[in-house]
Amino acid sequence: MSIGVTRGVALRGITGRVVDVECHSGQGLPTFEIGGLPDTALRQAPQRVRAAAIAAGHSLNQRQLTINLSPASIPKHGTSFDLGIAVAALTACEVLPAATVRPIVHLAELGLDGRLRHVTGILPAVLAAQEAGCTQVVVAPSDVAEAGLVDGITVSTAATLEDLVDGYRSLAKGEPPPPASVPPEHVAASEGRHLDLADVSGQHEARAALTLAAAGGHHLLLNGPPGSGKTMLAERLVTILPPLTREQALESLAVRSLLGAVPAGIDLAPPFVAPHHSASVPSLVGGGTAAVLPGAVSQAHHGVLFLDEAAEFAGSALQALRQPLESGEVVVARARERVSYPARVQLVLAANPCPCGEGFGKGLNCRCRPTERRAYAARLSGPLMDRMDIQVQVPKVSLADLREDPPDSSEAVAARVMQARSAQAARWPADRWQLNSHVPGPVLRRAPWRLPSATTRLLDRALELGQVTLRGYDRVLRLAWSSADLHGRTIPSVDDVGLALMYRTQGAVAA
Ligand SMILES: [Zn+2]
Structure with a gap:
């Protein structure tokens, strides 16, 4: 039995709470279950995560995987936990280095082809991460600018789950991390x-x-x-x-x-x-x-x-x-x-x-x-x-x-x-x-x-x-x-x- 842990954010209105995304990998019949008050979209995450993992070259199909979103008592909505669940699962399967991914907040939906996709509520989620003392978030490429509006947070991105896995492995070996592409903030002229x-x-x-x-x-x-x-x-x-x-x-x-x-x-x-x-x-x-x-x-x-x-x-x-x-x-x-x-x-x-x-x-x-x-x-x-x-x-x-x-x-x-x-x-x-x-x-x-x-x-x-x-x-x-x-x-x-x-x-x- 091994465990992978990383972070996501549960939003209620514009108030967010940083949540631990834990994955237990055990022996037994292959399953992929999510606990911790998931809504319908979140309950369907295993299908997207499994497909994205295969696209990244790692099958999760033969594993008994249990995801726990903690604290379990608060309701969780939407698809933004996809990436955190994939990262936690790949960590539990010893594909990813546990210490590297532990403090990072992941906020993206996964496409079946492994692509990181836009989710709504990035700004309130990253604000919540900042308030909770987190310093690193990973979002889809299209959400980098929005996440970058928040001070004191390093925003990283990757086009696909495969790219992210490669980046984390390099990071764990002491090689330079994947490039963080945060455009400089500008004050938009108002219409x-x-x-x-x-x-x-x-x-x-x-x-x-x-x-x-x-x-x-x-x-x-x-x-x-x-x-x-x-x-x-x-x-x-x-x-x-x-x-x-x-x-x-x-x-x-x-x-x-x-x-x-x-x-x-x-x-x-x-x-x-x-x-x-x-x-x-x-x-x-x-x-x-x-x-x-x-x-x-x-x-x-x-x-x-x-x-x-x-x-x-x-x-x-x-x-x-x-x-x-x-x-x-x-x-x-x-x-x-x-x-x-x-x-x-x-x-x-x-x-x-x-x-x-x-x-x-x-x-x-x-x-x-x-x-x-x-x-x-x-x-x-x-x-x-x-x-x-x-x-x-x-x-x-x-x-x-x-x-x-x-x-x-x-x-x-x-x-x-x-x-x-x-x-x-x-x-x-x-x-x-x-x-x-x-x-x-x-x-x-x-x-x-x-x-x-x-x-x-x-x-x-x-x-x-x-x-x-x-x-x-x-x-x-x-x-x-x-x-x-x-x-x-x-x-x-x-x-x-x-x-x-x-x-x-x-x-x-x-x-
Ligand atoms: Zn009249």
């Missing part, structure tokens, strides 16, 4: 950065609202007729937000890695994700039938989630967004496990004033029946709308707007946003809240942050008259602080509160 707020003519109020949303991290509803430039505005929100930290960018990429789409470099621009209004609940918030995959709200983590034609989304889809907006994460419960994905997003909704889109201004061209308008408005009300701090009208652009001087560029606006964010960072304890939109209402209503009653008179009156709820009252306060920060005031003025109250109440779709 988002080609957009600029200077492209948007007119729309002074909407531009101001967008700036305010960026400053304090507030959710935003853009309400206006088709063709007024709501999408243009929403797309440009990411151009005025501060760049991500490297850590945030990696976290955001780790989510995309599970869907198999990671760019070649680290992009520090916040993500912008715009799902179609036909999106299902799982594609919006996460889930799925086979694997639990992240949804649009997690792909937009640390960035902007934009729902165009928000009233056309299924009510269930909009309601499903409430929990992630509240907690900053999505939790999907399954029979054997709970998977959570990060989902801290800034939400931007765009809506037409009515089903036909012409019901703005005096609404003379609107062809909708009153019942249609009411039903439409009802879809844009309720708990999700209550979370939209800023609701702003986006009118059609006039000819006069087009003749104006070009407005401020994204760069200029981003600098003002940055200043407003510095003011927030200086005011709030860093371990609790980064942005005004994160601060709980009671904190803003009590000393030392309570505003003088002369400042809040208009807002207090609106609360008394039932024009705003207490939740809405708190949202106006948060927004007023962002307005003050943007204008360099140390405390909100009457105007800041008035502006915030207007944004809270004016954009609502009128029934």
Whole structure:
């Protein structure tokens, strides 16, 4: 009886755990079994591993092989354990040197011809390996760049299992190891950065609202007729937000890695994700039938989630967004496990004033029946709308707007946003809240942050008259602080509160 051990990573969401892949080789009837909560794809690994081993010139067919993935209690998914299982088995059969392969993390699927193949989730797996103190990983050639995004890890690759076996044998004899082909990391230029707020003519109020949303991290509803430039505005929100930290960018990429789409470099621009209004609940918030995959709200983590034609989304889809907006994460419960994905997003909704889109201004061209308008408005009300701090009208652009001087560029606006964010960072304890939109209402209503009653008179009156709820009252306060920060005031003025109250109440779709 002999044993071979190497390493792999079990992923749950974007959280990974380094797992020992052990293979016991014994006498007796030829078998190849896998223990340690494998899923269907993983249970089929022996077929792929056997074929790949034969392609590498080593038959495992006459052996009694038992694979144990340890710790056995956590579920293991997918095909990324193939390579580790092959290496452990070949070590147990004394083909590979035990000490050489023991500390190395293997992450690749094996083709029947022995080729190392791409797997999803490389980035979160390698991040987990780094956290666990591992220093070497082996991945498929197509995954080298993605694995190389993680600091402090030596990434190696081989085209086939045979090449890898040859490499390990040379290494054990003291010969130079197989060449590690890690391309130098580069920061990819973001597509988002080609957009600029200077492209948007007119729309002074909407531009101001967008700036305010960026400053304090507030959710935003853009309400206006088709063709007024709501999408243009929403797309440009990411151009005025501060760049991500490297850590945030990696976290955001780790989510995309599970869907198999990671760019070649680290992009520090916040993500912008715009799902179609036909999106299902799982594609919006996460889930799925086979694997639990992240949804649009997690792909937009640390960035902007934009729902165009928000009233056309299924009510269930909009309601499903409430929990992630509240907690900053999505939790999907399954029979054997709970998977959570990060989902801290800034939400931007765009809506037409009515089903036909012409019901703005005096609404003379609107062809909708009153019942249609009411039903439409009802879809844009309720708990999700209550979370939209800023609701702003986006009118059609006039000819006069087009003749104006070009407005401020994204760069200029981003600098003002940055200043407003510095003011927030200086005011709030860093371990609790980064942005005004994160601060709980009671904190803003009590000393030392309570505003003088002369400042809040208009807002207090609106609360008394039932024009705003207490939740809405708190949202106006948060927004007023962002307005003050943007204008360099140390405390909100009457105007800041008035502006915030207007944004809270004016954009609502009128029934
Ligand atoms: Zn209409």
